[in-house]
Amino acid sequence: MDTETLTRADTTATQPLPGDFAIWVFIFAELTVFGILFTAYAFARESHLALFNMEQRLLDRQTALANTLLLITSSYAMVRSVLAIRADQIARCIRWLLLAMGLGCGFVVLKIREFAHDATLGITLSHNLFDMFYLSLTFFHFMHVILGLTILASVTLRALGGHYNASSHTGVESAGAYWHMVDLLWVILFALVYVIH
Amino acid sequence: MHHPSPVTHDIQHATMVWGLLVGMTLCSFYLSTQLAGLRLMSAILTLAILKAAWIAFDYMGLRRTQLGWRLAMGLWLAMVASAIALSCFLPG
Amino acid sequence: MNFASQRVAKPYFIGALALFAGQIIFGLIAGMQYLDGSFLFPAFPFSVIRTVHTNLLIVWLLMAFMGAAYYIVPEEAQTELHSPRLALLTFWVFLIAGVLTILGYLFVPYSQLAAMTGNAILPTMGRGYLEQPLPTKIGIVLVALSLLFNVTMTLAKGRKTSLNIVLVAGLWGLALLFLPAFYFPVDTVKASYSWWWVVHGWVEGDWELILSALLGFILVRMTGVDREIIEKWMYIIIAMTLISGIIGIGHHYYYTGAPEYWIWLGSIFSAMEPVPFLMLVVFAVRMLISRRHEYPNHAALLWAIGTPVMAFLGAGFWGFMITLAPVQYYTHGTNFTAAHGHLAFFGAYAMVSLSIISYAMPHLRGRMANSLRAQRWEMTGFWIMVISMFVIALALTGAGIVTVFLQRMGEHPISFMGVQYQERVFFWIREVAGFTFFSGLVAYLTSFFVGGDPVAAHGATVPRGR
Ligand code: HEM
Ligand code: HEM
Ligand SMILES: [Fe+2]
Numbered sequence: 001m002d003t004e005t006l007t008r009a010d011t012t013a014t015q016p017l018p019g020d021f022a023i024w025v026f027i028f029a030e031l032t033v034f035g036i037l038f039t040a041y042a043f044a045r046e047s048h049l050a051l052f053n054m055e056q057r058l059l060d061r062q063t064a065l066a067n068t069l070l071l072i073t074s075s076y077a078m079v080r081s082v083l084a085i086r087a088d089q090i091a092r093c094i095r096w097l098l099l100a101m102g103l104g105c106g107f108v109v110l111k112i113r114e115f116a117h118d119a120t121l122g123i124t125l126s127h128n129l130f131d132m133f134y135l136s137l138t139f140f141h142f143m144h145v146i147l148g149l150t151i152l153a154s155v156t157l158r159a160l161g162g163h164y165n166a167s168s169h170t171g172v173e174s175a176g177a178y179w180h181m182v183d184l185l186w187v188i189l190f191a192l193v194y195v196i197h
Numbered sequence: 198m199h200h201p202s203p204v205t206h207d208i209q210h211a212t213m214v215w216g217l218l219v220g221m222t223l224c225s226f227y228l229s230t231q232l233a234g235l236r237l238m239s240a241i242l243t244l245a246i247l248k249a250a251w252i253a254f255d256y257m258g259l260r261r262t263q264l265g266w267r268l269a270m271g272l273w274l275a276m277v278a279s280a281i282a283l284s285c286f287l288p289g
Numbered sequence: 290m291n292f293a294s295q296r297v298a299k300p301y302f303i304g305a306l307a308l309f310a311g312q313i314i315f316g317l318i319a320g321m322q323y324l325d326g327s328f329l330f331p332a333f334p335f336s337v338i339r340t341v342h343t344n345l346l347i348v349w350l351l352m353a354f355m356g357a358a359y360y361i362v363p364e365e366a367q368t369e370l371h372s373p374r375l376a377l378l379t380f381w382v383f384l385i386a387g388v389l390t391i392l393g394y395l396f397v398p399y400s401q402l403a404a405m406t407g408n409a410i411l412p413t414m415g416r417g418y419l420e421q422p423l424p425t426k427i428g429i430v431l432v433a434l435s436l437l438f439n440v441t442m443t444l445a446k447g448r449k450t451s452l453n454i455v456l457v458a459g460l461w462g463l464a465l466l467f468l469p470a471f472y473f474p475v476d477t478v479k480a481s482y483s484w485w486w487v488v489h490g491w492v493e494g495d496w497e498l499i500l501s502a503l504l505g506f507i508l509v510r511m512t513g514v515d516r517e518i519i520e521k522w523m524y525i526i527i528a529m530t531l532i533s534g535i536i537g538i539g540h541h542y543y544y545t546g547a548p549e550y551w552i553w554l555g556s557i558f559s560a561m562e563p564v565p566f567l568m569l570v571v572f573a574v575r576m577l578i579s580r581r582h583e584y585p586n587h588a589a590l591l592w593a594i595g596t597p598v599m600a601f602l603g604a605g606f607w608g609f610m611i612t613l614a615p616v617q618y619y620t621h622g623t624n625f626t627a628a629h630g631h632l633a634f635f636g637a638y639a640m641v642s643l644s645i646i647s648y649a650m651p652h653l654r655g656r657m658a659n660s661l662r663a664q665r666w667e668m669t670g671f672w673i674m675v676i677s678m679f680v681i682a683l684a685l686t687g688a689g690i691v692t693v694f695l696q697r698m699g700e701h702p703i704s705f706m707g708v709q710y711q712e713r714v715f716f717w718i719r720e721v722a723g724f725t726f727f728s729g730l731v732a733y734l735t736s737f738f739v740g741g742d743p744v745a746a747h748g749a750t751v752p753r754g755r
Contacts, residue, residue, distance in 0.1 A: 017266060018258035022518075025571070026525040028269060029564045033532065035276045036557055042280040044553075065226050069219060075256055076215040080208065087204045125550045132550040147528075173258075180256040184249055188277055190222075191245035195229040196238065196284045 018082070019174035027181050030144070034185050037140070038192060041133045048129055055130040056197040058121070063114050064194040067107050068186065074103035075183040078152075082176045088166035090159065097156045097172075100179065104149050111142050134193060141185055148182040151175045214255045221248050238285035246278045290652040292363045294370035299653045300380050301356025302646045306734065308349035308387070309639070313727050315342040320720040324713065333395065340420050341394050346634065347418055348387045351429075351463075353642035354499055355383075355436050358460055360649045361506050362440045365456075366447025371439050379435045386428040390421055412473050416484045419470045426470060433464040451520040452505050455527065459498035466490040478546040485541045492633070493537060493562060493604075497530040500600070500641050501569065507593050507648050508573065513581030522572040526565050533561035543614045544621075552614040559612045563605030566637075569597035585744040586651060586658035588667040588736075592644035595675060599636030607632050607682065619697050624715075625689025632682040635674075643733075651743070660741025667736035673729025680722035688715035 017024055045052040081096030115138075123131045155175040158164065164172055225244045228237055253270050254260040260267075290296075319338045321328045329338070363370045370376060393402050399414075406422035408414045413423055421429070437460060444457050469483040469490075505523045509516055539547075539555020573594055584590060607629040611620045620626065647667065651658050658664070696708045703711070 014263055015258075015261045017262045020521060022521045022525050024266070025568060026528065028273075029529050029561070029568070030532070031273050032564070033558070033561050035273055035280075036560065038277055038280040040553065040557055042283040045284055061226070061230070065222070068222050068226075072215065072218045072222065075252065076211060079211040079215075079256055083204055083207050083211070126548045129550075132553060136550075136554060177257055180252055184252045184257070187218075187222075187248050187252060188245065188281070191225065191241065191248075192281055192284060195225055195241055195245075196281065197229070 019177045020170055023174040023177055027177060030181060031185075034141075034188075037133075037137055038188060041137065041192060044129055044133060051128060052130045053197050055128065055134070056193070059134070059194055060114055060117065061194050063110050064190055067110050068190045070103045070107045070110070071183045071186050074100045074107070075180050077103065078176045078179045082169075082172055085159075085164050085169040085172050086166060090162070090164065093164070093172065094156060094159050097152060097159065101149060101152050101156065104145060104152070104179075107145055108142070108149070111138070111145075115139075115142075137189060137193060141182075141189055144182050144185065148175075148179050151178055210255070214251055218248055218251060242278075242281050242285040245281055246274065249277065250274055290364070290649075290655075291367075292369050294373040294376075295360050295363050296653060297370065297373050297376040297380070298356040298360035298649060300377070301352050301359065302650060302653075304380065304384050305349045305353040305356060305642060306646070308345050308352065310730060310734070311391075312342055312345035312349060313723075313730055315345060317720070317723050317727060320716065320723050323709075323716045324720060337394055337399070340399075341391055343418055344394070344420060345391065346639075348383075350638050350642060352383065352387075353646065354460070354463070355379075355432075357503055357642070357645045357649070358436060358440050358456060360645070360653075361456060361503070362443050362453060363447070365450050365453035365506070366443050368443060368447035371442035371446070375435055376439055379432055379439075382428065383432045386425055386432075390425045393422065394420070411471065413471055414473075416470075416473065416480070418488055419484065426467075429467065430464070433460075433467070437461060437464060450516070452502055452509070452516070452523065455498055455523060456502040456506075459495055459502055462495035462498065463491065466495055481541070481545055482547070485538055489534075489538045489541055492638070493534040494530065496638060497534070497565060498527055500596075500637055501526045501530075503641050503645050504569065504573065504593060504596060507589065507644055508576045510648065511584040511586070511590060511593065512576045512579070514576050514579055519572075519576065522568070522576075526568045526572065529561075529565040529568060533558050533564060537562050537612075540612045540614075540617065543617050556613045560609065562612070563601065563609050566597070566601040566605035570601050573597045584658075586648065586664070588659070588664040588671070589644065589647040591668055591671055592640060592647045595671065596636070596640040596644050599640055599675060599678075600633070601636075602679075603629065603632030603634070603636035603682070607686075619693045620689060623689040623692040624685040624712075625693070628682040628685035628689060631685065632678060635678045650737070656743035658744040659736065660739065660743055662741040663736045663739040664744075666732055666739050670729045670731075670733025670736060673732060674726055677722045677726035677729055681719050681726065684715045684718035684722065687718075688712040691715070 077096045077100035081093045081100065084090075084093035084096055118135070123135065125132050125135055152175055155171050158171060221244045225241045228241060253274065254267070257270075259270050315338055318329065318333070319335060319342055322330070322335045322338060326335075359370060359376050393406075397405065399420075402422055403409075403414050406414075406424055408423060411423060413426055414420060419426075437457075440457050440460065444453055466487055469486040472483045474480050474483070501523050505519050508514065509519050535558075536554050537559035539551035540559040542551035542555055573596075577590070577594060611617060611625055611629060659667070691712050692708050695703045695711060696705065
């Protein structure tokens with residue numbers, strides 16, 4: 001068997017986890033926090049159905065849709081940058097990273113506008129139970145986008161400094177895994193808070 | 198038989214996943230604005246979970262790793278799925 | 290030890306251990322007063338003894354952290370401490386101020402102490418752990434500023450490792466988070482906010498940074514595992530600490546007059562607070578398994594692995610048991626809380642202090658590790674203290690559960706003192722275990738005076754500058 005068949009065509013073989021062990025521990029801890037938040041949201045909605053349905057109608061669903069598309073596409077760019085560095089294409093890896101960050105920044109801008117708009121509507125943590133969940137969930141996620149962007153920026157800087165190549169790029173993969181998590185959480189948040197009502 | 202180069206194959210795969218995710222997002226968004234009722238909700242449920250699973254297993258690179266990690270992610274998805282299901286099957 | 294200026298850590302460590310012994314003695318007296326209300330009364334009422342017990346705890350932990358900083362920062366920065374003389378001076382100022390404060394508590398009635406020390410000008414006295422008179426509080430700030438100046442200057446001129454940066458940042462946070470202690474409004478809700486910013490902000494936020502930096506340092510030295518791996522763990526543990534701990538402060542806001550959303554936010558986020566403690570355990574165990582060589586100081590290894598385990602039990606497990614709002618509704622302020630407070634404070638911060646002392650003291654005394662005989666004494670002390678503390682926590686938990694059932698749940702609740710009487714068997718157990726704890730402490734302190742040939746390094750010591 002030649003090496004190519006060994007590494008790719010053999011789909012049944014297990015592969016090591018991309019990125020660092022430590023980042024995965026972190027990712028699962030984070031997923032658990034959000035998992036608990038989502039579950040709490042669902043139970044709260046169950047017991048305050050009328051309120052939630054009414055309030056959910058007021059959300060800016062178009063912006064949320066745009067944000068979902070931004071994050072999904074940003075995640076795609078991240079995949080491409082990991083694939084690029086695996087193929088030793090450093091310049092391309094950096095370009096994809098920059099695109100991923102750009103799309104992430106787009107999310108941040110739209111989200112800030114949405115928060116600003118919410119503030120003018122008098123939506124606060126104390127306003128009612130739905131607003132409490134809506135604001136905490138989206139703001140907490142927003143902070144994760146910021147953290148993810150920070151991680152991407154530091155990886156980009158290291159890539160520019162020539163730290164990564166085809167045989168050593170754990171940093172890129174770890175950042176990628178984290179960024180996909182941010183995306184994954186938003187997708188569920190989108191369905192749970194904005195879509196299902 | 199001709200094999201595409203591994204990188205090309207991965208790119209094609211990632212692009213396909215991206216396309217599916219975008220498609221499903223638009224689909225659930227559209228359905229949620231147009232219709233109502235239980236059947237719609239279960240459709241959205243399925244889409245949301247599928248979407249999440251896709252990201253997790255493909256983008257995050259969990260598809261072919263050790264069983265333990267896939268199991269952990271499976272459990273997490275089950276947890277989220279129940280949250281979504283609980284929300285879906287309540288009448289709007 | 291690579292730098293002469295690290296020697297200033299020694300008086301800090303010795304002072305810390307002496308105050309630790311004092312803390313335990315006052316704990317035993319307080320425990321005695323639980324059994325016999327007239328013990329030492331009216332000369333030394335329970336409230337005073339309790340204040341001395343908890344204040345000595347805070348002071349000795351701060352002293353140990355400072356000693357650790359003076360030891361670690363130069364070594365990590367690969368340069369001498371900016372000013373060893375300032376560090377030494379600061380030690381004496383801190384010690385004298387601490388002792389004077391304790392004497393003030395003991396021999397001047399608290400209200401009079403408040404009047405004497407200008408509490409009328411800026412009221413700060415009275416809240417738990419922050420009982421210090423105004424001059425002492427100001428003294429603490431000055432001592433902290435001196436420490437921060439010294440270590441930051443050292444860091445600035447030397448090698449900037451992640452470990453060192455986290456440690457120094459943790460010390461800055463410690464000082465900044467003390468400032469709300471000066472804000473004591475009349476509004477009890479606001480007063481309780483600013484009290485928890487200090488207390489919760491310290492133990493479930495900033496101090497966890499210091500904890501992971503100290504453990505990280507010891508593990509880098511003792512296991513020879515790559516610094517990069519250890520630093521990565523440190524970062525994710527810190528991230529998880531902050532993600533859960535900052536909003537987790539809400540577990541102190543339930544039913545206090547604070548907005549209702551804290552019931553949700555506090556429950557959800559504080560429920561995640563055990564995670565970083567669990568990660569500390571996984572981290573320490575993995576580092577020990579992948580160690581590159583045998584480190585001759587087995588006692589220090591024992592402390593370093595015992596710390597995360599006990600911290601997880603005390604903070605993670607016992608904390609989780611009482612952290613959800615519906616549970617707090619019944620357990621708030623019972624001995625369940627005291628059980629958690631004891632096991633968490635001891636398991637996390639007392640034990641990490643003893644770990645760094647165990648690691649550094651032999652170096653400060655010019656050897657790699659103490660004699661095997663001394664190490665046996667130390668490890669005996671470890672086990673006796675750990676097991677006794679565990680028994681204390683179990684006894685207090687028992688008492689807490691009885692309070693919940695008899696005083697807070699039944700059809701016919703019993704009065705506070707009536708319940709205390711029902712619980713006296715637990716208070717006896719606590720006191721007996723307290724005495725065995727003290728004997729463990731004596732064994733531990735004895736280890737410093739046991740002679741014998743220091744263990745030579747087995748060739749494979751950690752290379753300088755790793
Ligand atoms: C090393 C870390 C920790 C230390 C040293 C510590 C210490 C303490 C102490 C001394 C108290 C009593 C405060 C008072 O005087 O009223 C307390 C209260 C409390 N702690 Fe912790 N704690 C730690 C971590 C945690 C964690 C991780 C949790 C949650 C999972 C937690 C949950 C609580 C709760 C809910 C209370 C309030 C109890 C009450 O008011 O009755 N603690 N903690
Ligand atoms: C070994 C013997 C010890 C005994 C007999 C003892 C006894 C006591 C007693 C009677 C109290 C007062 C409880 C109350 O207000 O009802 C107390 C409070 C406290 N002690 Fe100890 N203690 C001991 C060791 C320690 C140690 C080693 C630590 C920490 C390292 C510690 C930390 C604390 C804290 C944080 C409080 C305040 C707890 C709260 O208010 O919930 N004690 N102790
Ligand atoms: Fe707390």
